[in-house]
Amino acid sequence: MANFSKSNVPQFSVEVYQNEFLPAGGRDVNAIVTVTSTGGGTTGGAPVSGRTAGQGPDAAVVLMVDCSGSMDHPPTKMRNARDATAAAIDALREGTRFAVVAGTHVAGDVYPGDGQLATAGPRTKAQAKEALRRLSAGGGTAVGTWLRLAGRLLGAAEVDIRHGILLTDGRNEHESPEDLRAALDSCAGRFTCDARGVGTDWEVKEVTGIASALLGTADIVADPAGLAADFTQMMENAMGKEVADVALRLWTPVGAEVVFVKQVAPTMADLTGRRTGAGPRAGDYPTGSWGDESRDYHVCVRVPEAGIGQEMLAARVSLILPGPSGGAPQTLSQGLVRAVWTDDTAASTSINPQVAHYTGQAELAHVIQQGLDARKSGDFDGATAKLGRAVQLASASGNADTAKLLSKVVDVVDAATGTVRLKARVAEADEMTLETRSTKTVRVKKQ
Structure with missing residues (x-):
């Protein structure tokens, strides 16, 4: 983890959660990148030029x-x-x-x-x-x-x-x-x-x-x-926003490629297609404005095959703030994504808890959308199956808010197995609320 702070921006930190071990022939490296910003102009620190202490940014x-x-x-x-x-x-x-x-x-x-x-x-x-x-x-x-x-x-x-x-x-x-x-x-x-x-x-x-x-x-x-x-x-x-136009920059080595970059908390948002070039083998993904908050991103990088015992830097993740008047950008924080090839099956098949959790949350959002679409089209068996899977995922991940919204669309028989019955009558507002909020996620439970 690294961080960087100035008086006129929050202090940013980057933490990388991953299982860096790959089996022989393994190429896809998954990591959850947690970005946290604290402090900034409205919460202390020296005032920015043109502002008084305690005053927020323009x-x-x-x-x-x-x-x-x-x-x-x-x-x-x-x-x-x-x-x-x-x-x-x-x-x-x-x-x-x-x-x-x-x-x-x-x-x-x-x-x-x-x-x-x-x-x-x-x-x-x-x-x-x-x-x-x-x-x-x-x-x-x-x-x-x-x-x-x-x-x-x-x-x-x-x-x-x-x-x-x-x-x-x-x-x-x-x-x-x-x-x-x-x-x-x-x-x-x-x-x-x-x-x-x-x-x-x-x-x-x-x-x-x-x-x-x-x-x-x-x-x-x-x-x-x-x-x-x-x-x-x-x-x-x-x-409460303190700084705008922060970008998540991914640098990858020769032969590696970014498969996807997705925000996974507090809501799901696919940033993959919004990449802009940032020099050789680097690309920037927009994250918008920040105040005091924390967000999680799921990064997947495909690396060249390597032999057992070899290791490499799969990606460098940086938080970038554009420089004033087109000047040099500031690096606010950095984290590293690694790949290590091993013949230890237990190590290479272990799924990092953060990666597993957000893979489930992404599936949850997807099956809710599929289930609601099936219900609207009259495919009630398909809707029951998809929304049942959603109930199961919401229960397993502790996403109580989504579970509550699902319970207004289906009668839950057994949340653990995803056994549900479609309600005969559903208020339009309840169905729209579930669809609108389906991308809201919960953070990983602390062990």
Whole structure:
């Protein structure tokens, strides 16, 4: 484990958990990389230039509120959305740059309304909440236009942290999936974004896809009355971010290749396809913004075959922060992934507990999705088998939250064997909650 700290960023550490022993002919090396950040500007340390002690990093946030016609059914939904956005504005740290966007089939710059960002303070917060009161529902839904406007507003700000919060209650019916994908591609790497679906008339894969592409969180707020508490929590989390654009850099030796890189805690996210080159035999994988938190990543590297008794460095894992104004990047922390070939069968067949745990959590997310898809298509035998396996995995790994969500979709006969019966009637909100939260994982139990 190595770490590196400066006064204006958290202190990062990297720990690598693996079984480095391979049998003769073995090539795939698996490791769980735990990245932890602690401290930073809001929790002590010397103040950053331009800030006073205790003040957080410069940040900008754009709140995107669905104002399409469906937000008026029932009318309390629009009122709850206005109240939730007002609560989020109240949670803004003084000095944070911010804007409010009204989303329909077009994007409206509601506040401050001049193509700029306001600076959070008592006066601007009051003005923004007054602007919210004038919002009404009407029109269609084209989320890509909302995101592009947020990207333009955030892109003009000279700040450390850029973040979006997006609320929708319906399907993205007024632009093509290709338009939304193009908008996400244009915004990726420019800001992070949390996405929320309110009610039950929205598409889970759209909302989770937005959050995944923009390295944020996704969730359902089935009851609009719960929006204010959720928005407040989201904003407080955003205000806790200390450093943006941290990359996980993998260097591999000649002849080795990266099979995949996946975030596995606190949620599942496949980063493999998001690699950008970082010099000879190295690639960077984006991890977004960090506050005081810990995340786990599953790395798989395929190495050349070697003889019994030989060993090699399979990969070097580094946490990289871009340098100011395109300068040299900072290495915040490093860890090593090793490969050792042995004829000791007990050593080479042992599975590291962390690797085994997260392999199970990945399967859990996968079989939940398969089970729900089978249920929707009328394949009830397939749905029972997949959701039964999910119950078994959730029980074995101690994922109590997911087990509880599964129990609203199936009747559990025996969790240990995965014996279940599909419920005859399932509330749509319960099914959508299970699908939305299926990628949430639990950490490895401490031995």
